[in-house]
Amino acid sequence: MKMLTARKRMAAGLAALVLGLTACAGGGSSGGDNTADNAKAGSNSASANQPAGTNSDAGESAGSKAFKLWLGWTATINNDSMVQKYWREHEPGIDVQLEATQGDAMTALNLKLNTGGFEDAALFGRSDIVNSSMIRSGSILPLDQYFNMPDKYPGLASIPKLYLDGMKDKDGHIWSIPTWFDQNPEDPWPGWASLGWFVRKDILDKTGMTMDDLKTISGVESYLKAAVKQKDPSGKAYIPLSFLSDASDENVILSTFGVSTATAGGVIPVEKKGDDYQFIYDNPQYKSAYQWMNSMYRQGLIDAEAITDKAERYKEKTKSGRIAMNAGGFFNMDAHIWEILDGPTEPAWFYETIPYPQVTGVDHIGANQIVNPFPGNDLYISKDSKNLDAILAFVDYMLQPKPEQQQVASEGPAGVFWNWVDKPLGKWQYTDANYQQLHDSGDAAKFASTNPGLYGISSYSNAWYPWWNYAVTNPKGRQKTIDFTEQIGKMGGVRVAQPYDMVKAKPGGVWEKYLPELENVRKEYKAKLLMAKDDKAFEAAWADFQSALEKRAHWSELKQEWSTSLQEQGAAAKA
Numbered sequence: 001m002k003m004l005t006a007r008k009r010m011a012a013g014l015a016a017l018v019l020g021l022t023a024c025a026g027g028g029s030s031g032g033d034n035t036a037d038n039a040k041a042g043s044n045s046a047s048a049n050q051p052a053g054t055n056s057d058a059g060e061s062a063g064s065k066a067f068k069l070w071l072g073w074t075a076t077i078n079n080d081s082m083v084q085k086y087w088r089e090h091e092p093g094i095d096v097q098l099e100a101t102q103g104d105a106m107t108a109l110n111l112k113l114n115t116g117g118f119e120d121a122a123l124f125g126r127s128d129i130v131n132s133s134m135i136r137s138g139s140i141l142p143l144d145q146y147f148n149m150p151d152k153y154p155g156l157a158s159i160p161k162l163y164l165d166g167m168k169d170k171d172g173h174i175w176s177i178p179t180w181f182d183q184n185p186e187d188p189w190p191g192w193a194s195l196g197w198f199v200r201k202d203i204l205d206k207t208g209m210t211m212d213d214l215k216t217i218s219g220v221e222s223y224l225k226a227a228v229k230q231k232d233p234s235g236k237a238y239i240p241l242s243f244l245s246d247a248s249d250e251n252v253i254l255s256t257f258g259v260s261t262a263t264a265g266g267v268i269p270v271e272k273k274g275d276d277y278q279f280i281y282d283n284p285q286y287k288s289a290y291q292w293m294n295s296m297y298r299q300g301l302i303d304a305e306a307i308t309d310k311a312e313r314y315k316e317k318t319k320s321g322r323i324a325m326n327a328g329g330f331f332n333m334d335a336h337i338w339e340i341l342d343g344p345t346e347p348a349w350f351y352e353t354i355p356y357p358q359v360t361g362v363d364h365i366g367a368n369q370i371v372n373p374f375p376g377n378d379l380y381i382s383k384d385s386k387n388l389d390a391i392l393a394f395v396d397y398m399l400q401p402k403p404e405q406q407q408v409a410s411e412g413p414a415g416v417f418w419n420w421v422d423k424p425l426g427k428w429q430y431t432d433a434n435y436q437q438l439h440d441s442g443d444a445a446k447f448a449s450t451n452p453g454l455y456g457i458s459s460y461s462n463a464w465y466p467w468w469n470y471a472v473t474n475p476k477g478r479q480k481t482i483d484f485t486e487q488i489g490k491m492g493g494v495r496v497a498q499p500y501d502m503v504k505a506k507p508g509g510v511w512e513k514y515l516p517e518l519e520n521v522r523k524e525y526k527a528k529l530l531m532a533k534d535d536k537a538f539e540a541a542w543a544d545f546q547s548a549l550e551k552r553a554h555w556s557e558l559k560q561e562w563s564t565s566l567q568e569q570g571a572a573a574k575a
């Protein structure tokens with residue numbers, strides 16, 4: 001569900017002005033850890049060898065043109081929306097009636113499964129718990145046969161084999177249709193990359209320095225020392241460098257020093273070093289990064305309130321023009337402050353992102369965002385549904401492997417409510433004024449009258465992403481968000497998920513027991529390391545940090561269980 005949620009949040013944030021929506025990525029399991037008990041519990045479902053429309057348990061589905069789709073999340077529903085009308089009356093000729101979940105999704109799922117199950121189909125964010133519950137209920141249909149019928153279901157047949165193989169149980173059955181995945185796992189969409197370095201170009205100009213001077217960490221230091229000597233319009237000295245530590249923005253600095261800080265749903269950031277694995281706190285560059293931060297802090301070049309500031313205070317400092325350079329996520333800075341601008345009328349207009357500064361001895365940037373191309377959602381079909389043909393036809397349509405398919409799933413096909421401005425896979429814009437007015441109203445009910453926001457039943461592609469190609473440039477500041485995320489996505493801090501990024505806590509294991517304390521240790525000592533009064537105090541804080549990792553968080557035990565879990569994960573994948 002993470003990627004689906006991220007798209008909702010970022011699309012809304014990006015479109016706050018132009019689209020009138022309110023503001024605010026890739027994790028998720030690769031799925032497929034069904035146990036023998038799970039398979040046995042689901043064995044009373046129809047045989048996976050029977051063709052569509054002939055399954056006696058699935059009822060008289062042949063020729064059906066309607067079905068009910070239960071969503072595993074809260075949503076404002078209008079089943080007479082413009083896009084749903086188009087689906088019903090034109091392509092794919094299916095009447096989809098949606099039902100949203102109210103309250104906690106797992107509570108709703110358990111209640112539904114214990115009271116007869118859902119009627120036709122259910123779309124949930126990918127979760128081992130959801131998958132296990134669905135299979136154990138014995139109420140869903142095995143679906144493996146439908147991925148091998150390219151003449152009838154070309155969309156389903158186009159799903160990358162990598163995803164499907166990871167979903168098979170020990171008997172080869174697949175119990176859901178994966179959705180919201182990258183169409184090309186070898187060249188995935190990098191996501192809404194937002195973690196970087198941001199400089200105020202107007203202040204940089206005042207110092208007499210250039211963007212080229214910021215290519216190295218020593219150049220950044222020189223800029224910070226020059227920036228602190230400048231005055232803002234009120235006569236106050238600028239804050240040279242700031243970040244929102246409350247949101248772990250210092251991860252950008254750790255990445256600059258070669259430390260990976262991200263996972264894909266796993267318990268701890270890890271990098272592969274040859275045949276071994278290096279955990280974040282064992283990377284010697286973790287200490288080097290904090291030594292640099294401590295040096296800058298002691299020289300007054302890092303905001304003295306960086307550790308204690310909350311989001312609103314940090315955003316206000318950024319908006320008012322108090323900060324000469326920011327490190328961290330630009331959404332934490334508040335992208336809205338430049339998206340509303342049409343020219344150089346406010347300090348936010350002058351923000352530019354720079355490549356991660358080079359650090360001596362560091363040959364690559366540590367990953368701070370893991371791109372997980374694996375499916376984010378799963379569609380389950382009730383074994384008692386009388387509308388199997390309609391469900392499969394609709395999902396097959398939505399899973400056409402076209403770069404623009406998420407846009408089609410969201411807004412309908414090109415030429416109806418929107419169209420290409422110049423050429424296919426170029427810029428696009430809305431062409432129906434009434435649709436756009438309702439869509440951009442900021443009112444949830446009016447928005448729901450246009451479309452059901454069902455892009456999560458489709459897939460996406462790095463070849464074309466709709467919100468990076470929306471042909472509306474007023475106000476001009478809106479383009480900065482698009483430019484920032486595209487630029488940052490190419491700077492080296494984003495990489496594709498690997499199996500070791502997905503190692504989870506064992507139920508009842510040491511990770512489940514000690515992970516909260518490990519996080520407490522991290523937070524406590526990042527403050528002590530950053531604000532140490534001198535080198536001696538820093539070394540003492542570092543020694544105490546190492547001791548706390550072991551004594552309070554049981555670091556050695558955690559690493560041992562992680563290694564065991566990775567081996568078990570690999571064995572399960574091969575089984």
